[in-house]
Amino acid sequence: MTTLSARKKAAIVDAAIDIFQKNGFQGSSMDAIAQQAQVSKRTVYNHFPSKQALFEHIAQSVWESANQATVAQFDAQQNIEPQLRVLAMQELALVGDAGFLRLSRVLMAEFIHEPSMAQAILERFNKEESSLTQWMQKASQHPQLTIGDAEQAGGQFHGLIKAQAFWPQIMFGQESIPTDQHEQLAKQVCTMFLSVYGKGK
Amino acid sequence: MTTLSARKKAAIVDAAIDIFQKNGFQGSSMDAIAQQAQVSKRTVYNHFPSKQALFEHIAQSVWESANQATVAQFDAQQNIEPQLRVLAMQELALVGDAGFLRLSRVLMAEFIHEPSMAQAILERFNKEESSLTQWMQKASQHPQLTIGDAEQAGGQFHGLIKAQAFWPQIMFGQESIPTDQHEQLAKQVCTMFLSVYGKGK
């Protein structure tokens, strides 16, 4: 059985995610978080020295789950389309996860107000997204593709997916795309992408 | 010359947009708005009965500027591609407008926390996006197109544009797309769209 202390901490984090998401950083009070976590306020402060620290702990976990999502290895021997499709499926699995969306919403809300924070995290993010960028760079050699700017192409690929499966969910509370539609959407995204960057048929 | 009262009100709205954008709804104080507007706090309350009312006034103006943006008339005689391109250009002009982006950012921040508000406004929004949906519906008869679900197709068209010219600007403070790249982007969007919904070459 997990220790009491650990359970309390988990309850705090869980409550914090919920409250932050509902009310934003500014609108959330430590009292409210403590109450929802069924924990005394003092206990919250025993685990996290400040509201800011609690928030950053949560941000960290978004970051980590996004990290573990995609590992892409370019294979020059194989056709482009199926490889792209795997990449798309990986990203769809990530953004389709309800927990990831919930956490993202907390972060995105703060991004809007803090472009500087957005920039900072975006840089780290981009290094990760750059696993895709790197893929694009290598792929640009492939005879089936015409990629000028690998970073731009990568961004566009992400954009195509997020336009359907991320932004509407984040901003308008839309439902996640059901798993059984991932295949179809991935295929569509690849078609669109290749209509611009693909060579010939 | 405009009346003093009107000038004061304009200053208040202007300051409010700025402050709301920087700090969000919760993080903005009426004192700060009054100060930035060079107006006494009481004057703010003479024009707007509450902070909420002031916010909604601003939301209203976003709504109105989005409204005046697109009027599309389907022409069965003409080719699809140039018509789509006009639609894309209209939307690019809207989302490329710095003022519109600034206001959108304020709204979007609240959307994240208030899915109910998002839903409400989204319904009205959708009626407008539905000017595009209607276009899609009529266009689905066109021999050059294969459109199953007009609403979905319309959403996808919007998504293609916003993925490049709206979301990155809203969330990460990226620069607006320069006007001289609109043509090129519109063309790319149409290519992508037609790669999925177009018939033959």
Place this chain on the structure above:
DNA sequence: CAAAAAGTAAACTCACCAGTGTAGAATTGA
């Protein structure tokens, strides 16, 4: 020019909230 309308500064109420201090109760681990 005089009354009505709108603006002003400043003090005030009332509520909320981040973070601390304390004294005691429950949990843990040796």
Place this chain on the structure above:
DNA sequence: TCAATTCTACACTGGTGAGTTTACTTTTTG
């Protein structure tokens, strides 16, 4: 079982902020 750790309730500080009140000045308008 006993000492260290952790949790709890509760009161407290210092600060901020929405909205009001008041006594007064400026602008508008007939």
